[in-house]
Amino acid sequence: MKTNAGTIDRALRVIAGLVLITLAATGTIGVWGWIGVMPLVTGVVGFCPAYAIFGMSTCAMKKQ
Numbered sequence: 001m002k003t004n005a006g007t008i009d010r011a012l013r014v015i016a017g018l019v020l021i022t023l024a025a026t027g028t029i030g031v032w033g034w035i036g037v038m039p040l041v042t043g044v045v046g047f048c049p050a051y052a053i054f055g056m057s058t059c060a061m062k063k064q
Contacts, residue, residue, distance in 0.1 A: 003046040006058035013043030 005013070020036025023029045042048045051057060 001045075001047050003059060004051045004057040005042065005046050005048050006060060009058040010043045010046055013039040017041075017043060 017036040017038070017040025020029070020033045021040065024031060024033025024036065
């Protein structure tokens with residue numbers, strides 16, 4: 001499993017995931033907020049299955 005999410009992408013995913021989980025835990029947005037687990041996990045791991053399917057990557061290009 002190769003990393004395909006860049007630093008900014010990962011940070012935004014973690015923040016969005018935590019916000020959604022917090023809102024769901026407090027009952028503000030209901031059970032759909034628990035979908036925030038997915039961006040949280042992909043942000044922590046650095047791998048997005050959707051990016052892999054579509055051949056995308058937000059990682060910086062390596063200098064050769």
